[in-house]
Amino acid sequence: MTFENSKYSKRFAYTKEVFSFGILYATKYFVVSELNEGIHVDYDIASEIISRFSSKINDDTKIVYVANRFNSYSSNPQLWVDFNNDYDFLIASAIVSYSDFSYLNASLEKQFFNKSLKRCNSLDEALEWALNLKEFKNVNQN
Template identity: 40%
Template structure:
């Protein structure tokens, strides 16, 4: 399910940002990313996402990140190692998967992320988890 199509979840959206490679929904304490079909996420795209998030929240604020995998795309998992060394604003991440391939990709990404990560079967589950920091800080 796409984030802005969910009547229960669209109330969280403060701002929608469309970039060439995907849509980003800026909420009070988290970002939801929906990347385009069949793109390859490399370090350049990760940097653009990071700078867009910093522009929205500043450099000192910790936020949650939800990757809503509504489309099929590839990602170089090693970019997360460099990301963790360069940036420190993601407190927790939720990855929503819809297919077996999406689950396998999410499982691989989780291995490379420094922050607390939860694999979710629904967008509602991801928003609930990311909205309750006591769940991922324990």
């Protein structure tokens, strides 16, 4: 399921950022990425994403990154290490896997991420987990 077809796109205000390599949806609490089939997420792609969102990030920003991987693509797991060293606005991350191979890749990436990384089987599971983190305890009461 895509973010725009989910109940969360109606529940939360969001901005849609379109890139040549995919789409990101940004809310106050989380960012959902839906990247294109066959791409390789490298430092250049990560830098392009960060530069697009850098004006919206400040010291008080705390969000969860959700990779909605209904398309198959690869990424450099070292990016997690570099990202953790450079940015502190991520509370946690979730990877939604729709295949066994994608789940195995998420397991590998989990080894590189020094914060909580949840492997999920659906976008609903990922976003409910994210919204129930202690940092967002009042979100579900709205």
